Amino acid sequence: MGRPPCCDKLGVKKGPWTPEEDLMLVSYIQEHGPGNWRSVPTNTGLMRCSKSCRLRWTNYLRPGIKRGSFTDQEERLIIHLQALLGNRWAAIASYLPERTDNDIKNYWNTHLKKKLKRLQMGEEGEGTSKRPSSNNQSMSKGQWERRLQTDIHMARQALREALSLDSDPVQPNPSQHSYLSSPVTTSQASQTAVSSSGIYASSTENIARLLEGWMTNKPKSQAEQSEESASGSTRYCINKGLVGYTESDSSEGSASFKRELATPDMSEFGSEPAQVPLSVIENWLFDESTVMVQGVGLVDMQLGDASGLF
DNA sequence: AATTCTCCCAACCGCGCAACG
DNA sequence: ACGTTGCGCGGTTGGGAGAAT
Numbered sequence: 001m002g003r004p005p006c007c008d009k010l011g012v013k014k015g016p017w018t019p020e021e022d023l024m025l026v027s028y029i030q031e032h033g034p035g036n037w038r039s040v041p042t043n044t045g046l047m048r049c050s051k052s053c054r055l056r057w058t059n060y061l062r063p064g065i066k067r068g069s070f071t072d073q074e075e076r077l078i079i080h081l082q083a084l085l086g087n088r089w090a091a092i093a094s095y096l097p098e099r100t101d102n103d104i105k106n107y108w109n110t111h112l113k114k115k116l117k118r119l120q121m122g123e124e125g126e127g128t129s130k131r132p133s134s135n136n137q138s139m140s141k142g143q144w145e146r147r148l149q150t151d152i153h154m155a156r157q158a159l160r161e162a163l164s165l166d167s168d169p170v171q172p173n174p175s176q177h178s179y180l181s182s183p184v185t186t187s188q189a190s191q192t193a194v195s196s197s198g199i200y201a202s203s204t205e206n207i208a209r210l211l212e213g214w215m216t217n218k219p220k221s222q223a224e225q226s227e228e229s230a231s232g233s234t235r236y237c238i239n240k241g242l243v244g245y246t247e248s249d250s251s252e253g254s255a256s257f258k259r260e261l262a263t264p265d266m267s268e269f270g271s272e273p274a275q276v277p278l279s280v281i282e283n284w285l286f287d288e289s290t291v292m293v294q295g296v297g298l299v300d301m302q303l304g305d306a307s308g309l310f
Numbered sequence: 311a312a313t314t315c316t317c318c319c320a321a322c323c324g325c326g327c328a329a330c331g
Numbered sequence: 332a333c334g335t336t337g338c339g340c341g342g343t344t345g346g347g348a349g350a351a352t
Contacts, residue, residue: 036337109318
């Protein structure tokens with residue numbers, strides 16, 4: 001006997017969310033914080049199933065989400081992490097606090113997979129005997145697993161070091177924070193609804209506008225944001241959500257929105273990976289000499305050995 | 311200008327796991 | 332120990348937007 005689907009109830013709405021629904025959801029979360037999703041539809045009056053509410057929040061409404069095109073660095077990070085962790089998108093997303101697992105998954109499926117395939121084809125066209133990984137085509141599954149374990153061990157070690165180097169004093173506890181500090185007004189709501197002509201919720205701007213005025217702290221200007229991203233800073237920080245956090249927010253607001261996602265492997269470190277400045281992780285990830293195991297880098301594994309595993 | 315094709319992403323679905331009674 | 336419930340995750344899909352014909 002299988003488990004009944006959670007959304008087979010009559011009257012449960014499906015499909016794209018409307019601005020009004022978003023506001024209802026955000027209002028509720030403002031008061032109660034995310035979680036206890038089961039009670040959200042009944043308490044809000046939303047004709048959505050709990051799952052849908054959770055997804056809408058985590059993938060779209062949650063402040064701090066960066067949307068739009070991925071940077072080269074993000075791309076490389078994803079490729080490395082995918083090679084290391086496989087399709088564990090939630091785990092990968094925990095290293096990119098501004099991106100959702102869904103976003104990363106979509107980006108992988110629509111862009112990176114093709115990109116890697118193209119690269120692989122290109123290399124194959126040039127000849128297959130040169131690359132070290134080609135030697136590993138014959139590597140047994142056991143060998144590959146041992147190598148993967150070594151990689152994971154090294155990854156853990158590197159993260160331990162990273163954590164000990166950079167101990168962030170902020171220990172957020174989402175349950176203790178008010179999620180959105182000032183209530184949204186009906187006029188703000190209608191403004192949002194009116195301003196969005198036709199397609200709703202397809203841009204960061206919409207969400208930013210939606211949430212504008214909810215924050216105690218002044219949102220960062222677009223100019224500042226673009227300047228920041230243009231500077232090519234690799235220091236990803238949970239406090240730098242596009243919806244308007246500044247570094248100084250960390251004392252309260254941003255901590256509230258900290259990703260709940262922590263990879264199970266990370267729990268033993270007593271801290272979530274998102275708290276680690278990702279520059280440290282990136283340095284480690286991009287340092288070929290660190291990730292090289294038995295002379296084969298992870299990228300090689302991705303392009304060669306590991307490709308057959310997907 | 312109209313139609314078809316392709317790409318992309320928000321949302322859905324089903325499964326597994328953990329907590330709880 | 333077992334059944335139920337709720338949540339989180341990964342895979343898949345539907346439909347809108349833009350490109351190509």
